[in-house]
Amino acid sequence: HTWTEPTLNGVEIDNHMVFKDYGHCPRRYQFDYQPTLTDSGHTRITLTGVLPKGCSTSSYLSVMEQGDYTGALLTGLWQQLGGTLTGQIRQGLRPRDVDTELLATTSSRDLVTMVRDINKWSNNVMVRQLFLSLGAKYRQPGDRDDLAAAERTIREWLETKGIQSQGIVFENGSGLSRIERISARQMASLLQQAWESRFAAELIASLPLVAMDGTMRRRLGKAGMAGMGHIKTGSLRDVRSIAGFTRDENNTTWAVVAMVNHSQAWRTETILDSVIEQVHLAARPPSIDTAGH
Structure with missing residues (x-):
C-alpha cells in the first residue's frame, strides 16, 4: 500500500x-x-x-509549491469531514472592505515537541521554518529579512556563551546547504553549553537514541550500545556527520562530534559508529597480555 x-x-x-x-x-x-x-x-x-x-519505506517529498500545497x-x-468546496483557492491578505467570517485558527505544537520531531527524523523543512520564526521574533529595523535577523540573533547568543562564531556560515538554517559551515570544535562547544543549560534534558531527549529510534534506530545495535547515547546524524552528498552525547562504561557523559567531507563519505557510516563506540569504551582499562608480550 x-x-x-x-x-x-x-x-x-x-x-x-x-x-x-x-x-x-x-x-x-x-x-x-x-x-x-x-x-x-x-x-x-x-x-x-x-x-x-x-518491509516498509518512507520519504519526505516536496512536489508542490507552497500555495498549491x-x-x-x-x-x-474539508472533504474528509464530508464537506464540499466550490470556486478556487486563492492566496493573499483579506481585503479590509470585505466582510468575512473567521472559521478556525490553529497553532503549532509547543517548541519542545517541534524540536523533537526535527531532530529524531532530521526534518530540514521544519528546522528552516524554526530558523525563520526565530528571525521574525527578533527582527530589528536594520535586518534585511528574517534570515538575516536569525543569523544576527544566533551570533549574538553565541557571543554571550563565549563561543567564537568566526568561520560559521549560515544560509538557510537547515542541513540542505552546500555553503553552511561549522567546525567540530565549535559544535562540541555548543554541546557543552547545551549540557549546562536549564533546558538540557529537553534538547538531549530530542536527539535520536542509539540503536532505538529516529535516524539512529538501526545503528550500533550489535555493539551492545542500545540507549547508551543520543546522537544527531547528518548526511548530504559527500558529507556524513554525527554530533551528540554518549556515555562511557563509568556512566560519564561525553560530547562527541565527527564530520566527514569527502566524495566517499557515504562509505564512512561504520567509521562514525566506531567513533561513538570508542568513546563509550574509553574508560575501560587496557587489557593485560599475561604472556608478557
Missing part, C-alpha cells in the same frame, strides 16, 4: 513498486519517484522500485 501523509486533494499515487517474496528488509532503501502534471491539473507521483514483502491540504481535510 502507498499513501500520502497528510492526504492532499489533487495528488495521485501511481504505484509501480515491485514486491518480492524473499530478501531482507534493506537498511536504507531508496525508491524512485517522478511527479507529473495530469490533464486535469492534478499532481501524479509515479513510484518505481523493488521491496521485499513485509496549502490549498490541497485544506480541501483534502
Whole structure:
C-alpha cells in the first residue's frame, strides 16, 4: 500500500513498486519517484522500485509549491469531514472592505515537541521554518529579512556563551546547504553549553537514541550500545556527520562530534559508529597480555 501523509486533494499515487517474496528488509532503501502534471491539473507521483514483502519505506517529498500545497491540504481535510468546496483557492491578505467570517485558527505544537520531531527524523523543512520564526521574533529595523535577523540573533547568543562564531556560515538554517559551515570544535562547544543549560534534558531527549529510534534506530545495535547515547546524524552528498552525547562504561557523559567531507563519505557510516563506540569504551582499562608480550 502507498499513501500520502497528510492526504492532499489533487495528488495521485501511481504505484509501480515491485514486491518480492524473499530478501531482507534493506537498511536504507531508496525508491524512485517522478511527479507529473495530469490533464486535469492534478499532481501524479509515479513510484518505481523493488521491496521485499513485509518491509516498509518512507520519504519526505516536496512536489508542490507552497500555495498549491496549502490549498490541497485544506480541501483534502474539508472533504474528509464530508464537506464540499466550490470556486478556487486563492492566496493573499483579506481585503479590509470585505466582510468575512473567521472559521478556525490553529497553532503549532509547543517548541519542545517541534524540536523533537526535527531532530529524531532530521526534518530540514521544519528546522528552516524554526530558523525563520526565530528571525521574525527578533527582527530589528536594520535586518534585511528574517534570515538575516536569525543569523544576527544566533551570533549574538553565541557571543554571550563565549563561543567564537568566526568561520560559521549560515544560509538557510537547515542541513540542505552546500555553503553552511561549522567546525567540530565549535559544535562540541555548543554541546557543552547545551549540557549546562536549564533546558538540557529537553534538547538531549530530542536527539535520536542509539540503536532505538529516529535516524539512529538501526545503528550500533550489535555493539551492545542500545540507549547508551543520543546522537544527531547528518548526511548530504559527500558529507556524513554525527554530533551528540554518549556515555562511557563509568556512566560519564561525553560530547562527541565527527564530520566527514569527502566524495566517499557515504562509505564512512561504520567509521562514525566506531567513533561513538570508542568513546563509550574509553574508560575501560587496557587489557593485560599475561604472556608478557
